[in-house]
Amino acid sequence: MSRPSSILITGASGEIGHSLIDRLAAASSKPIVTLDLNPLAPELARKVKQQFTGDIRAAELLERIVAAHEVDQVYHLAALLSTRAEFSPALAHKVNVEGTLNLLEFAQKQGESHGRPVLFFFPSSIAAYGIPTLAAKTAAGQVHEDQFNFPTTMYGANKLYCEHLGRYYAGHYMQLAAETLSGKIDFRCIRFPGLISAVTVPSGGTSDYAPEMIHAAAQKEPYECFVRPDARIPFMAMPDAAEAIWKFVTCPKAKLTRTVYNIGAFAPSAGEVEAIVRKAFPEAAIRYELDAKRQGIVDTWPADVDDGAARNDWGHAPQYGLEAAFGEYLIPQIRTRYAG
Ligand code: NAD
Ligand code: SER
Numbered sequence: 001m002s003r004p005s006s007i008l009i010t011g012a013s014g015e016i017g018h019s020l021i022d023r024l025a026a027a028s029s030k031p032i033v034t035l036d037l038n039p040l041a042p043e044l045a046r047k048v049k050q051q052f053t054g055d056i057r058a059a060e061l062l063e064r065i066v067a068a069h070e071v072d073q074v075y076h077l078a079a080l081l082s083t084r085a086e087f088s089p090a091l092a093h094k095v096n097v098e099g100t101l102n103l104l105e106f107a108q109k110q111g112e113s114h115g116r117p118v119l120f121f122f123p124s125s126i127a128a129y130g131i132p133t134l135a136a137k138t139a140a141g142q143v144h145e146d147q148f149n150f151p152t153t154m155y156g157a158n159k160l161y162c163e164h165l166g167r168y169y170a171g172h173y174m175q176l177a178a179e180t181l182s183g184k185i186d187f188r189c190i191r192f193p194g195l196i197s198a199v200t201v202p203s204g205g206t207s208d209y210a211p212e213m214i215h216a217a218a219q220k221e222p223y224e225c226f227v228r229p230d231a232r233i234p235f236m237a238m239p240d241a242a243e244a245i246w247k248f249v250t251c252p253k254a255k256l257t258r259t260v261y262n263i264g265a266f267a268p269s270a271g272e273v274e275a276i277v278r279k280a281f282p283e284a285a286i287r288y289e290l291d292a293k294r295q296g297i298v299d300t301w302p303a304d305v306d307d308g309a310a311r312n313d314w315g316h317a318p319q320y321g322l323e324a325a326f327g328e329y330l331i332p333q334i335r336t337r338y339a340g
Contacts, residue, residue: 011078023242056099084204085155096158111184127156143302193234198333217284224289229271236265251314266322267304
């Protein structure tokens with residue numbers, strides 16, 4: 001029985017999944033299949049061919065997907081994020097690393113069976129960096145992909161290792177076998193900054209203070225920011241993240257000079273985010289209640305990233321800078337969301 005080639009999105013019920021399903025459904029005619037612990041929101045479920053509910057570590061679930069679909073693109077989003085992972089490091093390793101290994105094996109077998117490489121998109125993070133001191137962070141400025149690859153969190157270590165796993169599968173898989181088995185996966189990876197969405201609220205991450213601040217203000221709820229006003233990391237509006245994924249995966253492979261790319265858009269301090277939120281919502285009750293340990297994690301992440309390779313190779317060009325992200329996307333959409 002011939003089956004149409006399909007897209008598989010894991011972790012599809014999460015924040016990026018929401019945006020990516022919309023973006024892929026609009027841009028591609030391929031059927032979309034999803035896998036997540038949680039069911040999709042009904043408006044998203046309508047855009048996918050079939051959703052599977054369960055754990056990425058369950059081999060029988062992946063077998064059920066293969067039995068029904070020929071998968072030639074995998075967007076592997078399922079993960080435990082940085083704060084959650086730090087409370088359950090062994091579980092994080094199982095989900096973030098063993099889960100990714102399962103999906104890479106799945107993609108490898110799909111590539112072997114249909115004889116063309118399976119696209120495998122992996123979302124890494126600025127958490128893959130570990131800058132040793134605040135002075136070094138300030139001095140470093142925009143960090144290049146190959147600097148400071150010494151993460152201090154389980155999540156960051158998981159991401160960095162999975163970047164290498166993907167590179168291994170794509171280029172060196174079972175290199176001692178008689179037959180050449182590498183090249184069945186076209187592994188592509190973006191290291192995302194903190195993402196801010198108007199339609200979902202994050203949980204379990206360490207960059208969550210910026211999105212939490214604006215969503216709380218719009219709902220007239222008080223917010224205690226867990227980092228210092230001068231804490232600075234790069235952020236991006238969610239539509240630009242989905243657009244970047246699409247641009248990246250549709251770029252001819254010959255133009256790519258790396259497997260793993262930084263992307264950036266704007267890099268405000270928490271205090272700068274607060275000022276913009278207060279201007280839009282003058283009644284906002286924001287105060288700082290420092291969590292020194294979460295702040296410690298943010299201090300190891302870069303203040304900004306050098307995304308020159310992404311701009312040069314595949315045309316990364318975010319639509320939203322800081323002012324536009326808040327003024328044209330976040331504030332209007334979040335106001336509407338919570339109105340009435
Ligand atoms: P999210 O927490 O909103 O979504 C993750 C999804 O994965 C959830 O729907 C969850 O139910 C699912 N999931 C978790 N464990 C699972 C398991 N064992 N089996 C099946 N599903 C499971 O996260 P997000 O913000 O959408 O992030 C998606 C990906 O992008 C993650 O890999 C994350 O590390 C990465 N990323 C996110 C950001 C960000 O700021 N949001 C930044 C950099 C990288
Ligand atoms: N935004 C994510 C987090 O804070 C980083 O990948 O966990």
